[in-house]
Amino acid sequence: MKVLHLISGGETGGSRKHVITLLEQFSKEEVVLALMQEGPFAEEAREKGIRTEVFSQSSRYDLSILKKIVQFIKEENFDILHTHGPRANLFSIYLKKKTGIRWVTTVHSDPSLDFVKSGIKGKVFTSLSMYAVKKMDGYFAVSERFKQNLMKLGVSGNKIQTVYNGIHFTKEKAEPINRSEFVLKPEDFVMSMVARLHPIKGHTIVFEAMKQIEEEKRPHLLLVGDGPIKEELEKEAANRQLNSHVHFLGFRSDVDQIYAASDLALLASYSESFPLALLEAANQHVPIVTTDVGGVRELVQNEETGWIVPVGDASAYAKALRQAIHLRGEGRLAQMGEKLYFYSSQRYSLEQLEEATRSLYKRL
Incomplete structure (x- = not known):
């Protein structure tokens, strides 16, 4: 089984840490991380020993990378595409259509609220995001409550796996900053x-x-x-x-x-x-x-x-x-x-x- 994880690559918060922590639990032969930009995310993933491929965009609306990712999926024979975040989800409508790959997502936030305070453009992207969410083969809900939210959006409960966020709990506390x-x-x-x-x-x-x-x-x-x-x-x-x-x-x-x-x-x-x-x-x-x-x-x-x-x-x-x-x-x-x-x-x-x-x- 070989899985490609796709995320924009500019994240600095919980979703970035979740992805890196998750991928560390799998072998290098099982998972590959695909990002849409170089930066701290890519650097940290490589430092953790995660195979990381960057498909750089000239802007967040640059769609030319899609053909490159399609070719990459086919050449590497990935079994599953695992997306994180609204941009990766939107792009994967095309990737799914062109490759037929099984597609899952971890929903890190409410898709109806990802583009608040973004005006007309935000409303358009929200509609596209909600469309994308309903096109996937499987879903990870990071709480039972969030599973219920997905079901209210029309997602079948049979497609949703509850998976709680996890971290490495240490026996000792960290040294406090001064x-x-x-x-x-x-x-x-x-x-x-x-x-x-x-x-x-x-x-x-x-x-x-x-x-x-x-x-x-x-x-x-x-x-x-x-x-x-x-x-x-x-x-x-x-x-x-x-x-x-x-x-x-x-x-x-x-x-x-x-x-x-x-x-x-x-x-x-x-x-x-x-x-x-x-x-x-x-x-x-x-x-x-x-x-x-x-x-x-x-x-x-x-x-x-x-x-x-x-x-x-x-x-x-x-x-x-x-x-x-x-x-x-x-x-x-x-x-x-x-x-x-x-x-x-x-x-x-x-x-x-x-x-x-x-x-x-x-x-x-």
């Missing part, structure tokens, strides 16, 4: 949010929640990630007079160390499948505040290992943050992180990720 790097004191309450700077990730909800907390108790927020609305978010933080409490870190390769130096991990998305960032936080024994999206209820036990709040509800988010600050003052917040680590390390291993993935491949 808080002084961000001019933070040991007594400061520090929260980390690892997410693309994109409207779907709900950063402004966190800003609103922070603003509701009195200044002397206001926590510090480390934002890890980059994206199209960076300048907009910087202005939002400034308008709310949160400049001294919101720290834009950009893309970082030391996420484990950042979580290890944090009191709390945050997710505020309007839509998710099963966020890999939360597993990374759990591995560092850090409790979580998250919106009620995707499969988070399968990971977080409300008020036991973290807090689950309604989507878009800044007041509920602020209430959860106050409770977390209070518990740290009592010395009880760290216990929630320990419970989260024990629970997640038993259920979200790389072994289950590989086994579930192979299961669908073999069925096809």
Whole structure:
């Protein structure tokens, strides 16, 4: 069995880590990674020993690479095409038609929301994306809740394999970064949010929640990630007079160390499948505040290992943050992180990720 994984190659967040982590579980003879651009993604994959082929585009609308990928699929005799992300999905309508290859996808986000705030062009791409999603032979849903979402889109449940994100859980925590790097004191309450700077990730909800907390108790927020609305978010933080409490870190390769130096991990998305960032936080024994999206209820036990709040509800988010600050003052917040680590390390291993993935491949 030989599988070609196709993804755009510009990703910096959870989908990139998911793909690289997944492919590391297979032999070089079984999987090949195809990207549409050179960059950090390609470099990291090669460093991990993953065979990586780049079909460079002159722009994201350059379709000339499609014939090259078709030829590559035929020459290498791939059995399965496994796509990730809306661009790869759209292009694979053509690839499937020209090669007849069995086609599966991992849906990393809600396809109906991938192009929000993109105007008329976004509406066109959303329609095409929804069309592509219904043309595949198999699907990986990274939570039971997301499987139900796919079925509501008209996908047969028989075609969907639930496969939870997995990471390598370590026995020891990472060495924390020095808080002084961000001019933070040991007594400061520090929260980390690892997410693309994109409207779907709900950063402004966190800003609103922070603003509701009195200044002397206001926590510090480390934002890890980059994206199209960076300048907009910087202005939002400034308008709310949160400049001294919101720290834009950009893309970082030391996420484990950042979580290890944090009191709390945050997710505020309007839509998710099963966020890999939360597993990374759990591995560092850090409790979580998250919106009620995707499969988070399968990971977080409300008020036991973290807090689950309604989507878009800044007041509920602020209430959860106050409770977390209070518990740290009592010395009880760290216990929630320990419970989260024990629970997640038993259920979200790389072994289950590989086994579930192979299961669908073999069925096809």
